[in-house]
Amino acid sequence: MDLKIYITQDDTEILDYITDAGIEHDNDNVDRIFTFLLSDSYNLVIYFSEEGDKGFILFKIADIKKNLSEITNLKSILKELQANTKQNIIRMAIEQVEQMEMLGMAAEIFKDGRL
Numbered sequence: 001m002d003l004k005i006y007i008t009q010d011d012t013e014i015l016d017y018i019t020d021a022g023i024e025h026d027n028d029n030v031d032r033i034f035t036f037l038l039s040d041s042y043n044l045v046i047y048f049s050e051e052g053d054k055g056f057i058l059f060k061i062a063d064i065k066k067n068l069s070e071i072t073n074l075k076s077i078l079k080e081l082q083a084n085t086k087q088n089i090i091r092m093a094i095e096q097v098e099q100m101e102m103l104g105m106a107a108e109i110f111k112d113g114r115l
Helices: 011-020 070-085 088-112
Strands: 005-008 032-038 041-048 055-061
Touching: 005 070, 011 032, 011 041, 011 055, 032 088, 041 088, 055 070, 070 088
Parallel strands: none
Antiparallel strands: 005 055, 032 041, 041 055
């Protein structure tokens, strides 16, 4: 399977990236999710606050307009991660991705003039 999803856990790279997007991470003691569009890329950042697992993970789908189908692959990756970690924050990330998936489907429907 040829995925068009960039994934990294490099905290320095991710902090620089979210700062460029105007997002401020100011609390290391709380799990957080950031979703945003930047330069036509859909970005999902998860911050894990738990000791021993502290840090970020970034999922980026470049050119989301052309690669909207990758949302389904991202959801699959997150479900697999959830099965292995059983963390509530992953469930919330899946919900964010599902919202984007619904918005993308709605945009396609309206673009094509179908209802």
